[in-house]
Amino acid sequence: MELWFFIAISVAFLLLLAVWTTRNAVANVHFRGVESSQSVLADFHITLPPVAVAKRVFAREDWEFILKYGRPELERLFLYERKNVAYSWLRRTRSGVGTLMRLRRAMLRVNMHSTLGLDLAVFLNYAVFVVFCRILELGIWWRGPFFVQTMAGYTTQFTQSLSSLCCAVLAALNNEQRSRVQAQWAATR
Amino acid sequence: MSAAIKRIDIEAAINDLKNRTLAALPCDMSRLVYLASIRDYNTAQYYHAGLAARFTEEVASSALAACHREIFDNVTASSLEELLNQITIFAPSAGTSIDRFVVAWSKLEPYRITIPDEVDSLVAELFFANVKTALAILSGSTVDGSQQCA
Numbered sequence A: 001m002e003l004w005f006f007i008a009i010s011v012a013f014l015l016l017l018a019v020w021t022t023r024n025a026v027a028n029v030h031f032r033g034v035e036s037s038q039s040v041l042a043d044f045h046i047t048l049p050p051v052a053v054a055k056r057v058f059a060r061e062d063w064e065f066i067l068k069y070g071r072p073e074l075e076r077l078f079l080y081e082r083k084n085v086a087y088s089w090l091r092r093t094r095s096g097v098g099t100l101m102r103l104r105r106a107m108l109r110v111n112m113h114s115t116l117g118l119d120l121a122v123f124l125n126y127a128v129f130v131v132f133c134r135i136l137e138l139g140i141w142w143r144g145p146f147f148v149q150t151m152a153g154y155t156t157q158f159t160q161s162l163s164s165l166c167c168a169v170l171a172a173l174n175n176e177q178r179s180r181v182q183a184q185w186a187a188t189r
Numbered sequence B: 001m002s003a004a005i006k007r008i009d010i011e012a013a014i015n016d017l018k019n020r021t022l023a024a025l026p027c028d029m030s031r032l033v034y035l036a037s038i039r040d041y042n043t044a045q046y047y048h049a050g051l052a053a054r055f056t057e058e059v060a061s062s063a064l065a066a067c068h069r070e071i072f073d074n075v076t077a078s079s080l081e082e083l084l085n086q087i088t089i090f091a092p093s094a095g096t097s098i099d100r101f102v103v104a105w106s107k108l109e110p111y112r113i114t115i116p117d118e119v120d121s122l123v124a125e126l127f128f129a130n131v132k133t134a135l136a137i138l139s140g141s142t143v144d145g146s147q148q149c150a
Helices: A002-027 A037-042 A051-057 A061-067 A072-109 A116-142 A145-172 A175-188 B003-020 B028-037 B049-054 B057-077 B080-093 B098-108 B121-139
Strands: none
Touching: A037 A145, A051 A072, A051 A145, A051 B057, A051 B121, A061 A072, A061 B080, A072 A116, A072 A145, A072 A175, A072 B121, A116 A145, B003 B049, B003 B057, B028 B057, B028 B080, B049 B057, B057 B121, B080 B098, B080 B121, B098 B121
């Protein structure tokens, strides 16, 4: 029993180490040559939540301002309203990333060249993203969005990195390859 | 009209609008309400006689739409405290007391039609939430999240 426990702890530690060492592998894929990733993704009907919204929603500044009034009913109203926006952001982010992962699979089926290291990095970071989203959901419900700011920052960073990765690949495709990706994408929707 | 010429005209119209009309308004909240008020609710077209006379109606409408989006972005990027200050400045300039303004805005929610066209739904949701909270601060009374202020 103890052996299995230590094996489980070791595997979890190795996974965390793998995620830590590959955390920048996805982020380091730079997006060049196209003005805006959103316009590229719009061709595939993918819209991600604006980064500025996450910065505002999860910032403590507004919460600390509300606390100065010392009015519990105001704090309740503010938390209720801000939590709803945070949940909406989380739903959009989860949906957007899920769609990006499906787009990436569609590109891989059209024989997009990728490296094992990059695939592993994307997979591991996506796994952490999924877990973080669940924790975020609980954290928002329990304390409010201001106490899960760091985790929200990670999910935003991963979303932007994955978006940039997909856009970089799309920008590098020729017209024929891009048409095949769009056909593959249309077939999976 | 070529695209390049039209873009230059729109930039000129934007500068004209900012320097003449919008500069006279006390804050971004005032400008937001003003720009929403000169928009036709049925067609989403903006009408400004002076600007249309100096440029064309098409250019004027495009410039007004661009300014509306820019100002809305500024308002939504601001903190709750800054938004509260802006509403506090705007209310008297609208010719009413703060109390009456808060009651009217809490009941009718006219801020919902001040947003520009094609705004991200999440940004709009954040804006509405912040304005609702700011009104609750000003009212000094309880507004429960599940019911409207009477």
